Amino acid sequence: MGEARLQTLAILVDNEAGVLSQISRLFSRKGYNIESLAVGATEHQEVSRITVEVITDEEHINLLVNQLSKLIPVHNVRMLTDREGLKRELVMIKVKADAGDKRNELMQIANIFRASIVDVSLGALTIAIIGDEQKITGLVKILSQFEILELVRTGVIALERGQMTIYDDTKEKGEFNYGKNVL
Amino acid sequence: MEITGSKILLECLLEQGVDTVFGYPGGTILNVYDELYNYSDKINHILTSHEQGAAHAADGYARSTGKVGVCFATSGPGATNLTTGIATAYMDSSPVVFITCNVAEHLLGKDSFQEVDITGITMPITKANYVVRDVNKLADIVREAFAIARSGRPGPVLIDILKNVTALKAEYEPLDKKEHYKSGRMMKLAQRVLNDFRTPEPDKNDIDILVDMINKSERPMIISGGGVVRARAYDEMEEFVNKIDAPVAITVMGGGGVNGRNPHTTGMIGMHGSQASNMGCDGCDLLIAIGCRFSDRVALDPETFAKNAKIVQIDIDRSEINKNVMTDHHIIGDAKHVLQMLNASLTQQTHKEWNKYVFSFPVETIYDDVEGKMTPKQVLSCIARMMPDDTIVSTDVGQHQMWAIQHFHFDYPGQLLTSGGFGAMGFGLGAAIGAQIGNPDKAVIHITGDGSFRMNCNELATEEHYNLPIITFIFDNSTLGMVRQWQNLIYEKHYCQTTLDRGPDFVKLAEAYGLKGKRVSTVKELEEAITEAREWGKGYVVDCLIDTDEMVRPMVAAANPITKFIIC
Numbered sequence: 001m002g003e004a005r006l007q008t009l010a011i012l013v014d015n016e017a018g019v020l021s022q023i024s025r026l027f028s029r030k031g032y033n034i035e036s037l038a039v040g041a042t043e044h045q046e047v048s049r050i051t052v053e054v055i056t057d058e059e060h061i062n063l064l065v066n067q068l069s070k071l072i073p074v075h076n077v078r079m080l081t082d083r084e085g086l087k088r089e090l091v092m093i094k095v096k097a098d099a100g101d102k103r104n105e106l107m108q109i110a111n112i113f114r115a116s117i118v119d120v121s122l123g124a125l126t127i128a129i130i131g132d133e134q135k136i137t138g139l140v141k142i143l144s145q146f147e148i149l150e151l152v153r154t155g156v157i158a159l160e161r162g163q164m165t166i167y168d169d170t171k172e173k174g175e176f177n178y179g180k181n182v183l
Numbered sequence: 184m185e186i187t188g189s190k191i192l193l194e195c196l197l198e199q200g201v202d203t204v205f206g207y208p209g210g211t212i213l214n215v216y217d218e219l220y221n222y223s224d225k226i227n228h229i230l231t232s233h234e235q236g237a238a239h240a241a242d243g244y245a246r247s248t249g250k251v252g253v254c255f256a257t258s259g260p261g262a263t264n265l266t267t268g269i270a271t272a273y274m275d276s277s278p279v280v281f282i283t284c285n286v287a288e289h290l291l292g293k294d295s296f297q298e299v300d301i302t303g304i305t306m307p308i309t310k311a312n313y314v315v316r317d318v319n320k321l322a323d324i325v326r327e328a329f330a331i332a333r334s335g336r337p338g339p340v341l342i343d344i345l346k347n348v349t350a351l352k353a354e355y356e357p358l359d360k361k362e363h364y365k366s367g368r369m370m371k372l373a374q375r376v377l378n379d380f381r382t383p384e385p386d387k388n389d390i391d392i393l394v395d396m397i398n399k400s401e402r403p404m405i406i407s408g409g410g411v412v413r414a415r416a417y418d419e420m421e422e423f424v425n426k427i428d429a430p431v432a433i434t435v436m437g438g439g440g441v442n443g444r445n446p447h448t449t450g451m452i453g454m455h456g457s458q459a460s461n462m463g464c465d466g467c468d469l470l471i472a473i474g475c476r477f478s479d480r481v482a483l484d485p486e487t488f489a490k491n492a493k494i495v496q497i498d499i500d501r502s503e504i505n506k507n508v509m510t511d512h513h514i515i516g517d518a519k520h521v522l523q524m525l526n527a528s529l530t531q532q533t534h535k536e537w538n539k540y541v542f543s544f545p546v547e548t549i550y551d552d553v554e555g556k557m558t559p560k561q562v563l564s565c566i567a568r569m570m571p572d573d574t575i576v577s578t579d580v581g582q583h584q585m586w587a588i589q590h591f592h593f594d595y596p597g598q599l600l601t602s603g604g605f606g607a608m609g610f611g612l613g614a615a616i617g618a619q620i621g622n623p624d625k626a627v628i629h630i631t632g633d634g635s636f637r638m639n640c641n642e643l644a645t646e647e648h649y650n651l652p653i654i655t656f657i658f659d660n661s662t663l664g665m666v667r668q669w670q671n672l673i674y675e676k677h678y679c680q681t682t683l684d685r686g687p688d689f690v691k692l693a694e695a696y697g698l699k700g701k702r703v704s705t706v707k708e709l710e711e712a713i714t715e716a717r718e719w720g721k722g723y724v725v726d727c728l729i730d731t732d733e734m735v736r737p738m739v740a741a742a743n744p745i746t747k748f749i750i751c
Contacts, residue, residue, distance in 0.1 A: 009315065017314075018302065018306075025307060062505075063506060066501050066504075067502045069501070070500070070501075070502050072372075170343070
């Protein structure tokens with residue numbers, strides 16, 4: 001058994017009621033906690049794309065991919081490694097800022113991280129940042145020296161680098177679809 | 184032409200060639216039953232005593248005929264009563280389409296009378312399931328459901344139709360089954376995964392690799408599983424076994440997939456596997472598992488399972504590969520097709536020494552005769568002797584199930600009906616009813632225990648009403664034998680809640696249902712009972728008294744190496 005690490009899966013599914021619960025059930029049944037989840041329609045209205053992150057080893061992620069591929073509403077499943085995947089997440093952080101100098105300091109930090117201030121009030125400041133895991137962790141770490149009132153993340157979305165897409169009939173994908181036997 | 188949803192549903196069943204439906208009516212499915220009234224000359228509806236019985240009957244019908252079984256039930260409790268039957272069909276890959284109706288659209292989600300989210304409940308135990316909210320989509324969904332149930336690795340599918348949909352009208356055009364994939368949902372599905380439209384073509388290269396492995400092997404061994412039965416690959420299997428001259432073991436689901444009388448057969452493998460099977464599996468240098476998923480009752484300890492062998496898995500379902508046991512090579516495809524390709528490339532092999540070694544271990548357990556008591560083996564030998572060779576055998580779950588698979592020879596796929604994966608006690612009688620309906624010319628017997636039989640014996644009413652000449656043999660040891668066996672061997676003889684020192688009198692019970700019965704405690708009485716049952720020509724119950732402490736032998740405890748027998 002390999003080492004457990006964070007794995008990212010991109011899954012194309014029918015944009016229909018009940019499909020998400022079917023997918024998430026598969027993860028929960030195996031005892032995997034979903035670390036991150038993002039769902040939305042794609043360029044084809046009838047198809048949704050799910051990006052999901054779980055912590056597991058190589059062997060189990062392969063089994064998961066095979067079992068996901070077997071579900072009828074699932075069109076494609078793609079494993080995205082850090083090397084070949086572009087990963088982004090949007091995070092909004094509300095930080096307590098009741099004094100002028102604190103607000104100044106926070107604005108400087110936001111600038112350095114290329115984050116934006118999306119809301120200001122007398123008591124607090126809300127910072128929005130788009131980035132990968134590393135960048136976001138960095139910002140959150142620094143902001144935690146202030147008082148974080150609230151934090152919300154969209155969940156990671158991921159896309160393959162280069163001109164390859166999830167629709168491409170790669171060797172790897174062919175393997176996964178191989179045993180699907182839909183009809 | 185505009186017709187109601189109910190009529191569309193029944194027309195779609197006719198498109199699929201369905202002539203038999205098992206079911207139970209109720210409030211929300213009334214419109215469908217009202218329409219069924221007009222279709223009674225085309226669709227034979229079998230009314231059971233309980234929805235679970237209907238589910239098992241549809242499953243037994245599917246397993247024994249190879250066709251898709253169909254089962255109707257109403258919403259709420261009707262639907263939930265199906266769940267054990269659905270899970271049984273799912274675990275054993277049996278193609279059954281379950282049709283339930285739900286409350287009308289305006290009542291949905293309001294905890295209405297007899298409302299339940301059955302698609303949510305059955306999500307983990309169906310291949311696919313649907314809620315039909317639009318009558319215009321009904322025909323399309325039913326067509327897809329049948330295609331999915333029977334394709335690839337078969338399995339149950341559930342369609343939940345809202346009551347208002349069964350009354351609303353929509354345009355319906357009859358469409359030949361062959362044309363279904365050219366329109367609607369199936370067309371989209373086919374376009375999406377074009378390569379998978381048909382069962383996957385086995386990879387020639389993968390076949391060649393296996394042929395090479397077989398040629399190099401000195402001690403090959405085969406496991407034949409449920410996939411071989413499902414693919415009806417009996418002849419191909421026979422040729423394969425003879426060609427590579429290898430011992431072949433069966434799993435519980437594999438009974439009937441390979442000729443039980445072939446001298447290469449070592450019987451069942453696993454927890455209650457024969458010594459020949461288990462020792463062979465341990466000693467072989469090449470293990471070829473066909474249509475077998477290495478369940479924890481076969482590969483009890485995956486780490487030591489076939490530890491000296493290269494393991495090859497042949498399965499139609501990609502997700503079964505390396506799931507339970509890590510393999511060295513695999514071929515994806517239908518067992519029949521793969522075996523045909525293998526047979527074409529193989530030359531005749533001989534493994535005299537190896538066969539001699541494997542068959543130096545017993546293939547069948549010898550039970551000591553106890554004065555005045557019948558042994559399970561005696562009962563089964565007597566049944567086998569007195570009944571026709573092609574008798575369909577349906578079992579429940581427990582000791583009697585293991586005995587039946589150990590001591591009967593199964594000669595064709597679909598002859599043995601048993602709940603292998605799910606292990607549902609109470610499966611047998613329903614399945615026997617389904618099998619008898621689907622095979623009116625064959626003899627059907629139901630082998631059960633006193634614990635299992637008590638669970639769903641209400642279906643004797645169905646058996647009587649439809650004049651089904653099923654003979655039930657109860658291995659009556661006044662205990663939940665298999666659980667007691669574990670308590671005896673593993674739980675220090677703490678016989679907690681397993682003693683069945685209570686009624687009913689099974690003979691009187693049979694009579695109460697309008698059938699006949701007889702209690703027997705010797706082989707002679709058993710012979711007389713079978714003769715009487717065959718002459719009587721209706722349902723018959725034989726209550727066979729056996730010893731309370733009789734055990735299934737051999738036995739390997741769970742999670743132990745396959746050769747570590749706790750009893751032989």
